[in-house]
Amino acid sequence: xxxxxxxxxxxxxxxxxxxxxxxLFEKSSPGKRAYKLPPLDVPEVNPGALLGxxxxxxxxxxxxxxxxxxxxxxxxxxxxxxxxxxGMYPLGSCTMKYxxxxxxxxxxxxxxxxxxxxQPESLSQGSLAIVELLQKCLIEITGMDAITLQPxxxxxxxxxxxxxxxxxxxxxxxxxxxxxxxxxxxxxxxxTAAVCGYQVQNIxxxxxxxxxxxxxxxxxxxxxxxxxxxxxxxxxxxESEIHKIADILHAKGALLYMDGANMNALCGRARPGDFGxxxxxxxxxxxxxxxxxGGGPGSGPVACKAILEPFLPTPVLVRKGDALGWxxxxxxxxxxxxxxxxxxxxxIRALAYILxxxxxxxxxxxxxxxxxxxxxRKNLEDLYELPYTTASMHEVVFSDKRQAAKGIRTGDxxxxxxxYGFHPYTVSFPLIVSGALMIEPTESESREELDLFIDAMRxxxxxxxxxxxxxxxxxxxxxxxxxxxxTAARKPxxxxxxx
Ligand SMILES: *Cc1c(COP(=O)(O)O)cnc(C)c1O
Numbered sequence: 001x002x003x004x005x006x007x008x009x010x011x012x013x014x015x016x017x018x019x020x021x022x023x024l025f026e027k028s029s030p031g032k033r034a035y036k037l038p039p040l041d042v043p044e045v046n047p048g049a050l051l052g053x054x055x056x057x058x059x060x061x062x063x064x065x066x067x068x069x070x071x072x073x074x075x076x077x078x079x080x081x082x083x084x085x086x087g088m089y090p091l092g093s094c095t096m097k098y099x100x101x102x103x104x105x106x107x108x109x110x111x112x113x114x115x116x117x118x119q120p121e122s123l124s125q126g127s128l129a130i131v132e133l134l135q136k137c138l139i140e141i142t143g144m145d146a147i148t149l150q151p152x153x154x155x156x157x158x159x160x161x162x163x164x165x166x167x168x169x170x171x172x173x174x175x176x177x178x179x180x181x182x183x184x185x186x187x188x189x190x191x192t193a194a195v196c197g198y199q200v201q202n203i204x205x206x207x208x209x210x211x212x213x214x215x216x217x218x219x220x221x222x223x224x225x226x227x228x229x230x231x232x233x234x235x236x237x238x239e240s241e242i243h244k245i246a247d248i249l250h251a252k253g254a255l256l257y258m259d260g261a262n263m264n265a266l267c268g269r270a271r272p273g274d275f276g277x278x279x280x281x282x283x284x285x286x287x288x289x290x291x292x293x294g295g296g297p298g299s300g301p302v303a304c305k306a307i308l309e310p311f312l313p314t315p316v317l318v319r320k321g322d323a324l325g326w327x328x329x330x331x332x333x334x335x336x337x338x339x340x341x342x343x344x345x346x347x348i349r350a351l352a353y354i355l356x357x358x359x360x361x362x363x364x365x366x367x368x369x370x371x372x373x374x375x376x377r378k379n380l381e382d383l384y385e386l387p388y389t390t391a392s393m394h395e396v397v398f399s400d401k402r403q404a405a406k407g408i409r410t411g412d413x414x415x416x417x418x419x420y421g422f423h424p425y426t427v428s429f430p431l432i433v434s435g436a437l438m439i440e441p442t443e444s445e446s447r448e449e450l451d452l453f454i455d456a457m458r459x460x461x462x463x464x465x466x467x468x469x470x471x472x473x474x475x476x477x478x479x480x481x482x483x484x485x486x487t488a489a490r491k492p493x494x495x496x497x498x499x
Contacts, residue, residue: 012087012452013421015477021076023496028063034070061498080479082423084292088449092395092426092438093186093234095264095286102356103289103349112348117340121325128324131317131341134351138282141354141362142260143273144303148312149347150338154261157281157300158192158228160313163334164279164304165226165255166196167311171332176225176254182211184235184430189228189259198225205432209235209388213244220252230259231272234430234438235388236373236395238265246276255279260303263287264442265370265394268363279304288350299346313337368443369394372450376439379454383461387433394442400435403464408471410435413460415482416474420456 048055065073082089089096107113115127135147151157162179169176179193182203190200201219206212211229220227227249232238239245246256258272258280264287266272272280284299285292292298304312314333315326326341357365370393377386377396384398400410414424414437426438441450463471473482 012456013419013477018079018479019076021073021080024063024065024070024073025061025496025498027065027069027073030064032064032066032069034065034067084444087421087423088441088445088453089423090425090439090441090453091423092236092397092440093261093429094292094426095261095283095394095440095442096292096423097264097286097289097442098444099289099291099349100353100356103352106352107345107348113345115344117344121320121323125324127344128317130348130351131344132324134347134354135317137351137354138301138303141263141267141271142280142282142303143271144277144280145273145306146309146312147301147303148316148337148342149299149301150313150336150342151281151300151302152338152343153298154259154281154283154286154300155188155192156337157283157302158188158257158259159195160300160334160337161257161279161281161302161304162192162196162198162226162228163337164302164308164311165257166198167332167334168255168308169225171311174222174253176223178221178224180216180219180224180227182227182229182233184209184230184233184432185228186230186234186259186261189230193228203227205233207388208390209233209237209432210239210241210390211245213241213248216245217248220248220254222252224249224252224254226255226257226278228257228259230262232262232265232393232395234262235390235397235433236262236265236392236438236440237388237390238393242275250276255308261286262394265366267366268359269366273303273305277305279308284346284350289353290346290349297343297346299343299350301342315341365443366394369441372441372443372445373439375447375450376441376454380457383458384437395438395440397430397433398437398439399433400437403461404435406464406468408464408468410437412471412474413437413457413464416460416463416471417456418475419477420459422453422456 084096084098111126115124131149135149139147148160151160177199178201179198180201180203181190181193182205184205193200203219204212204215210233229239229245231242249256255278256276258277260272260280261283263282267287279302281300281302284290284301290299310332311334313336314330315328316330318325318327354362373392373394373396377392380398385401387399400408400413403413410427414427417424428436429438430436460471475481
């Protein structure tokens with residue numbers, strides 16, 4: 001080629017052959033092995049004598065394969081998946097950003113990867129220094145006074161945070177019964193409040209998609225333990241009256257919990273501790289680039305103001321003279337919420353990300369994430385309905401109102417997006433928007449990738465007008481066509497059984 005082909009004219013996807021794949025059980029043939037052990041050079045021990053009743057003679061049917069068969073099986077399966085390493089993953093509220101390889105490199109350094117939680121403190125000073133430094137960075141980023149890294153996910157962080165709130169009110173001899181949750185909240189918020197024993201009271205959003213401050217003032221009373229607020233909210237809108245919200249709560253002795261899963265919109269620009277938040281969680285697997293797919297492990301640190309510090313889970317990292325160590329002697333603690341000290345490998349990755357970016361880099365990241373969301377908004381708002389015109393932060397929420405007139409709903413558009421080579425956006429959430437399309441590009445995407453996404457969404461809007469059936473029955477390019485989601489949810493078949 002003499003002339004460079006502009007990337008966008010290539011389009012995003014082509015049909016690509018992938019092989020069909022049986023189950024390992026189906027491929028198995030007796031006697032195949034993927035290992036070879038050296039001859040035994042110690043006396044053989046009868047496992048029954050060692051293990052007693054826990055010893056099983058019959059291990060059931062296990063597949064028998066060679067090494068290359070196993071490698072090919074899993075490698076082929078991995079090519080069926082969509083991943084952030086393949087392309088844009090605009091799943092709103094999830095912050096599916098790229099996981100920089102430097103994080104992985106650092107987490108695999110032998111002294112860190114092989115450290116054991118039962119190692120004595122004197123031999124763990126380096127590992128503990130990482131915990132200390134990450135805690136300091138996150139306290140600085142959030143503007144809070146203290147932190148625990150123990151919780152293993154965002155929802156687990158919420159649970160821990162609300163336990164702190166409960167312990168705080170109980171310590172004042174005033175256990176309260178209510179937790180307020182706006183109607184725009186992530187589903188985990190009301191679930192957390194209920195699991196912690198609170199009555200959940202819903203707060204309506206106003207026309208801007210924010211908490212209705214007058215309505216809030218009416219419902220906060222001496223029985224209110226806290227308000228759980230996501231900021232920016234799940235429609236990607238910043239609560240501009242957050243100070244007033246905090247004042248209303250504090251005047252009645254209630255606390256402000258912030259769901260910090262959306263910190264990708266604030267990191268390096270605004271600190272929850274400075275706008276009245278008492279306790280919050282972070283999702284390291286969202287804002288701080290630790291892996292999100294593959295089922296985790298996640299990490300949901302909880303940062304709080306000094307008034308909640310006595311209740312933090314044990315152990316708490318402290319200075320013991322020149323050394324670092326764990327303090328288990330904390331009479332007011334809510335206790336442990338996680339084995340050992342949390343998902344330590346995630347701490348290393350998050351710290352590597354924070355240090356690699358530095359303060360200016362983190363701020364730039366936030367600005368790019370917000371810019372990318374607004375670039376998409378600007379380029380799609382003529383075709384897709386924007387239910388809230390309030391300025392968008394890191395994500396933009398459209399509704400399928402115009403497409404619904406043609407019988408096409410948000411889920412159909414999302415399935416058609418798969419044919420264009422993208423992971424779907426978040427469908428039908430938040431609930432306050434009927435037929436929501438929730439799109440969060442994150443800062444990871446280049447202008448070129450964003451343009452491809454916009455082209456795809458525009459092409460689909462046109463298809464809805466001209467050939468709605470094409471969209472209705474999408475996806476057409478995948479190994480499996482549209483599934484019966486109701487049956488899959490109600491009658492799942494989760495087990496393979498030999499014939
Ligand atoms: C992702 C998310 C959560 C829950 O985090 P998990 O790690 O999935 O438990 C809570 N709130 C909001 C707003 C989120 O986006």
